Amino acid sequence: MNSLRRRIDRFCVLHPNFGIPNLMLYIVIGNIAFYLLSLFSSLNNTSFYSILSFSWAGLKQGQLWRLLSFSFLPTDTRPFWLLVSCYFYYWIGSTLEREWGTAKFTIYYLSGVLLTALGAVITSLITGYDWQVAGATYVNFAIAPEAKVLLFFFIPVKIKWMAILDACYFAYIIFFCAASRYWIGVVLPLVALLNFFVFFAPEIGRFAKREQTRTKQAAHFHNAVRQTQREQQSQGYRHKCAVCGRTDVTNPELQFRYCSKCAGYHCFCSDHIFNHVHFTDENP
Numbered sequence: 001m002n003s004l005r006r007r008i009d010r011f012c013v014l015h016p017n018f019g020i021p022n023l024m025l026y027i028v029i030g031n032i033a034f035y036l037l038s039l040f041s042s043l044n045n046t047s048f049y050s051i052l053s054f055s056w057a058g059l060k061q062g063q064l065w066r067l068l069s070f071s072f073l074p075t076d077t078r079p080f081w082l083l084v085s086c087y088f089y090y091w092i093g094s095t096l097e098r099e100w101g102t103a104k105f106t107i108y109y110l111s112g113v114l115l116t117a118l119g120a121v122i123t124s125l126i127t128g129y130d131w132q133v134a135g136a137t138y139v140n141f142a143i144a145p146e147a148k149v150l151l152f153f154f155i156p157v158k159i160k161w162m163a164i165l166d167a168c169y170f171a172y173i174i175f176f177c178a179a180s181r182y183w184i185g186v187v188l189p190l191v192a193l194l195n196f197f198v199f200f201a202p203e204i205g206r207f208a209k210r211e212q213t214r215t216k217q218a219a220h221f222h223n224a225v226r227q228t229q230r231e232q233q234s235q236g237y238r239h240k241c242a243v244c245g246r247t248d249v250t251n252p253e254l255q256f257r258y259c260s261k262c263a264g265y266h267c268f269c270s271d272h273i274f275n276h277v278h279f280t281d282e283n284p
Contacts, residue, residue, distance in 0.1 A: 004198060005199070008107060011103070011107075012101060012103040012104045012107070015103060017103075018103040019103040020102070021097075022094070023093065023097065023105065024089060024090050024093025024094055024109075027090075027136075027140075028089055028090045030071075031085075032074075033072075034072050034073055034074065050132065052065070052069040052072070053133055053134040054066045054067070054132065054133040055132045056124040056130055057124075067113075067114070067117055070133050070135065071113045071135070075135035075137045092140075093109070108195070111195055111198075112139035112191075113136055113139055115192075115194065116136060116138070116188055117133070119184075119188055119191040120132075120133045122187070123183050123187045127183055131183075131184040133184070133188065138188050138191070138192030139192055139195070141170075141196075173185060173189050174189050174190065225265045239269075240256075240267055241267060241268050241271075241272055242267060242272075254269045255269070255270040256268065256270070259276070259279075262279040262280075263280050264279055266279050
């Protein structure tokens with residue numbers, strides 16, 4: 001995977017103009033447009049979805065549009081939830097495009113679409129049943145770590161919590177589809193996860209490292225606070241300068257402040273709050 005990821009990154013650097021700008025906007029517009037068309041279209045008693053969904057049998061008959069048209073089909077036809085899902089898809093997609101660039105995001109999305117089609121083909125060949133795929137739901141579950149969205153437009157939610165919910169959702173779908181032998185429901189989430197890990201593995205590693213550092217810093221800070229409070233209680237002062245050792249008891253005329261840039265919980269008098277060497281984890 002590392003080799004493949006490096007090749008993709010190299011291609012994106014060498015071809016910065018490759019890709020479709022605002023790709024997710026077109027996907028969202030396609031979802032809404034196809035939903036409206038499905039309400040008013042009658043194709044000789046043939047389902048609108050069956051014409052545009054991915055089908056191995058249809059592909060063998062030369063219906064090549066199915067390779068892409070299925071990704072524009074909305075999977076939820078309830079108007080409110082369709083708009084909510086489109087909002088999330090657009091926000092997350094545009095965030096990833098700004099972070100990665102148009103070229104890498106386009107490759108990510110198109111590879112997810114093509115892998116979904118390939119998964120449907122393999123499942124159809126193995127089971128002997130023509131599985132149809134309508135919508136690119138799992139491809140659209142792209143996650144941007146440490147970003148924030150407004151759930152239902154007013155509740156702030158971190159994407160990392162949405163990632164946990166998505167992981168639970170994927171596990172739920174795979175388990176119950178396997179139990180009911182609905183094999184396409186097993187293959188498509190796994191294919192989407194494969195595509196996700198190819199592109200997101202570095203971000204996941206950096207995120208885990210940041211969380212570990214934050215946890216360590218928080219523990220160090222709380223330990224420092226408790227130690228400082230114990231010293232204050234035993235010696236009868238509230239504030240003590242970490243540089244000169246003066247306290248609010250020995251020098252009541254001084255003002256004391258705590259430095260937000262130091263690692264830990266360190267107080268400084270007015271003479272040293274702006275004139276001291278910041279404490280670090282290596283130099284507590």
